[in-house]
Amino acid sequence: MMKRLTAAAVAASIAFFSMGGSAQADPYLQCVTFARMFSGIQLFGNAWTWWEQATGKYQKGFTPEAGAVLVFKPNGHMRLGHVAVVSHVLTDRIIQISHANWSPIDGGRGKVESDVTVVDVSQRGDWSQVKVWYNPLGDLGHTVYPTYGFIYQAAKDATHQLVAGAKPANTTAVAAR
Numbered sequence: 001m002m003k004r005l006t007a008a009a010v011a012a013s014i015a016f017f018s019m020g021g022s023a024q025a026d027p028y029l030q031c032v033t034f035a036r037m038f039s040g041i042q043l044f045g046n047a048w049t050w051w052e053q054a055t056g057k058y059q060k061g062f063t064p065e066a067g068a069v070l071v072f073k074p075n076g077h078m079r080l081g082h083v084a085v086v087s088h089v090l091t092d093r094i095i096q097i098s099h100a101n102w103s104p105i106d107g108g109r110g111k112v113e114s115d116v117t118v119v120d121v122s123q124r125g126d127w128s129q130v131k132v133w134y135n136p137l138g139d140l141g142h143t144v145y146p147t148y149g150f151i152y153q154a155a156k157d158a159t160h161q162l163v164a165g166a167k168p169a170n171t172t173a174v175a176a177r
Contacts, residue, residue, distance in 0.1 A: 028110030034100035035083040039069050048074045048081025051148035059152045062126045064095045068150040093120040103135040
């Protein structure tokens with residue numbers, strides 16, 4: 001149920017920001033604004049600071065879940081890091097994300113991309129290194145991006161705590177945290 005609500009909220013929000021009117025300028029979204037709005041995770045500041053800020057407030061881990069935020073470390077031109085919301089988990093090494101301000105779209109940045117493929121290329125399969133689909137190349141690209149891991153939604157954590165004695169449907173993902 002939570003996955004469906006998360007997916008519906010992300011889809012509706014993406015549709016909202018994708019609609020442009022002639023009377024208003026297209027919104028320019030930073031990745032942190034997008035991730036905060038669509039994940040419900042209330043952290044602020046540069047993307048690379050989210051990992052440490054989440055300590056004690058949100059659960060963190062190395063297993064992707066729909067609705068979780070993937071936090072990228074600062075790297076090269078991405079000196080402030082990056083955050084993206086997991087939209088789908090396809091396999092243990094491939095996910096899709098929705099994020100803002102990554103690829104140039106319609107000649108500019110600050111746009112939202114949904115269901116972008118991300119591949120875990122780390123040797124241990126711990127999502128510490130990823131490749132991200134880059135639309136201008138029509139490929140994953142050559143850059144390997146280091147990540148901190150995933151920050152999980154507060155609502156999901158609260159749901160797990162409220163269901164006393166019940167086993168979660170996906171015990172592998174919960175146990176991995």
